[in-house]
Amino acid sequence: MRIFPPAPRRDRRDAPRDAEYGFFSLDEGAHFRAQVREAFAEHGLEVTVHAGAVSDSAGRHFGMANLAAICHNDVRGRKRWPKVIREHVGRLLRVVDGPSPLETFAPEQLLARLRPWMVTQDVIEPDAAQYTHARVVAPGLCEVLALDMGESVMTLPDKYLALLGGVVDLRIRALDNLGALPVESHTVLQSAGGTRFDVVMGDSFFTASRVLAMNELARDLTGRDLGPNGALVAMPHRHQLAFRPIGTVQDTNLVQALNAMTVFAAANFEDAAGQVSPHVYWWRRGALTQLVLHDGGQPGCTENGEFEVLLMWLEGSNAGEHS
Structure with missing residues (x-):
């Protein structure tokens, strides 16, 4: 897995483009x-x-x-x-x-493969009535319970979940399974200005979904829980998750980190397989708030009073710390 996508070998950009896939000639x-x-x-x-x-x-x-x-x-x-x-x-x-796993696997085997899967809402929209358990986690993104089959993912409509148990208990089990997944690759990116953020990558279809268990992942990688201010996170595609914990005092370069992660998310989202989101979010106590919006042009920050207050508070805390 690469941190930033390399330039693929392609026909010249001035060649006539494919109507369905613009990245193809x-x-x-x-x-x-x-x-x-x-x-x-x-x-x-x-x-x-x-x-x-x-x-x-x-x-x-x-x-x-x-x-x-x-x-x-x-x-x-x-x-x-x-x-x-x-x-x-x-x-x-x-x-x-092949035969359905629901026919060939014992219930406990199915439960061991259960995961919460974060996908774009259009993945389930054609059959939304069959996925009433799906939970919206951010604009355009939802969480649905699914089976990890290694080479593929099997989403579970409500009628199949009912064979395994109640939705609340199943989601708890799914989150536990997600948190227990091994980290396949972990890198810390650092710019010349000192901005740092972590990137987790893997072949697993559930790598980006680990944002649903963000605190557990941060603890495994850094040895510390996320603080009350949470973290900046980005999930460009299903095999990649970036995060940057937000401190409580002396947290410098937060805006620079947001800018760096914005570039990272956009570059890795473009033309990726299994796209999730080109945006950057604020993770706090399990909730995702979109901070950066891409609307066909240059990315821009969304208006979020709480985050703006946090930035001012951190700047004031830093000023007081050094006065």
């Missing part, structure tokens, strides 16, 4: 879709290729946005795409054609 888009069709054919499945999905004769639809982003971001260029696409399609078909 027309030629790259055509090559990508041809490889997707061929990968399904290798599994004996003829599919109709649409702009952003494929469909088979059984009426099943498979989205391609994440796979397109993975190919686009592969720094080895499109010579590597056939292998990446074949592996992806193979995993996908193993999941959809």
